[in-house]
Amino acid sequence: MPVDSASLSTSEHAAGAGISSDALVQVRGLRTRIGGKIIFDGLDLEVPRGSVTAIMGPSGTGKTTLLRHLTGQLRPDAGSVRVDGREVTTLSRHALFELRERIGFLFQNSALLTDFSVFENVAFPLRQHTRLPEELIRNVVLTKLQAVGLRGAANLMPSELSGGMARRVALARAIVFDPMLILYDEPFVGLDPIALNQVLRLIATLNRTLGITSILVAHELAAVRRVAHHVYLIADGRLVAQGAPDQLAREDSPWTRQFFGGEADGPVPFQYPAPDYAADLGFAGAAR
Ligand SMILES: Nc1ncnc2c1ncn2[C@@H]1O[C@H](COP(=O)(O)OP(=O)(O)O)[C@@H](O)[C@H]1O
Numbered sequence: 097m098p099v100d101s102a103s104l105s106t107s108e109h110a111a112g113a114g115i116s117s118d119a120l121v122q123v124r125g126l127r128t129r130i131g132g133k134i135i136f137d138g139l140d141l142e143v144p145r146g147s148v149t150a151i152m153g154p155s156g157t158g159k160t161t162l163l164r165h166l167t168g169q170l171r172p173d174a175g176s177v178r179v180d181g182r183e184v185t186t187l188s189r190h191a192l193f194e195l196r197e198r199i200g201f202l203f204q205n206s207a208l209l210t211d212f213s214v215f216e217n218v219a220f221p222l223r224q225h226t227r228l229p230e231e232l233i234r235n236v237v238l239t240k241l242q243a244v245g246l247r248g249a250a251n252l253m254p255s256e257l258s259g260g261m262a263r264r265v266a267l268a269r270a271i272v273f274d275p276m277l278i279l280y281d282e283p284f285v286g287l288d289p290i291a292l293n294q295v296l297r298l299i300a301t302l303n304r305t306l307g308i309t310s311i312l313v314a315h316e317l318a319a320v321r322r323v324a325h326h327v328y329l330i331a332d333g334r335l336v337a338q339g340a341p342d343q344l345a346r347e348d349s350p351w352t353r354q355f356f357g358g359e360a361d362g363p364v365p366f367q368y369p370a371p372d373y374a375a376d377l378g379f380a381g382a383a384r
């Protein structure tokens with residue numbers, strides 16, 4: 097059953113968002129190993145069209161890696177990654193480029209070109225990938241800047257922007273081709289509460305008014321609860337919990353307790369895996 101984006105608009109918590117065969121993104125049995133380390137060990141998840149789906153999990157668990165699988169920047173060892181009905185893992189180079197034009201990215205560092213104005217940063221993908229006349233480029237750029245509330249900042253340089261403004265310019269650039277899907281990789285990191293709320297509201301608005309499916313990698317539980325319809329919690333290469341944010345927050349598993357309760361102790365160890373401490377300090381065998 098397709099997710100009705102209009103109905104989502106009436107509720108910030110459209111619980112579950114009807115996971116179904118009409119998923120825009122479908123990951124099945126994903127197995128990935130990087131440098132001998134197993135990142136995914138049979139991961140399954142779906143992202144319904146028109147939804148905001150959050151991916152949460154400890155640092156280094158593979159959230160960014162998962163996003164790279166969706167755009168075909170990385171091929172898995174096994175499993176299937178379908179985006180809009182296409183099997184990304186076997187797409188040709190050309191087809192991958194076409195797919196990527198329909199996917200917007202927002203990274204935590206905003207990744208603006210420092211020598212270009214705000215206007216030129218947003219215009220950049222259009223100049224790279226199209227031969228649109230200048231007048232049309234101007235219309236598109238100003239429309240996208242207006243959407244993020246920064247049309248008035250078109251002539252500023254990136255060095256003149258606050259962190260929150262830079263993130264919004266990057267978002268304007270991410271939607272310049274009217275993507276079907278936006279991937280947000282930790283978009284709130286380093287933002288003050290006001291800027292965070294502005295970016296959060298934009299994510300919700302783009303999803304609601306343009307029906308853009310959104311995948312949100314974030315650690316900020318309060319923000320995720322306000323915008324996401326569904327949350328996948330990933331750890332140890334697999335899915336450890338999923339559900340509507342409020343439902344997950346109530347669930348009493350060690351994973352959700354640690355993650356949603358922010359406890360320092362739990363399944364995620366405080367210590368990064370390391371050799372024996374005593375041995376590392378040169379006291380090998382001294383304890384016995
Ligand atoms: N290009 C790479 N080369 C080597 N290791 C990598 C590379 N990309 C990611 N990794 C490893 O894969 C794991 C998952 O990384 P990542 O997807 O960035 O985690 P997350 O985004 O959840 O913090 C980490 O252990 C990281 O060290």
Ligand SMILES: [Mg+2]
Pocket residue numbers: 159160161281
């Ligand atoms: Mg990451």
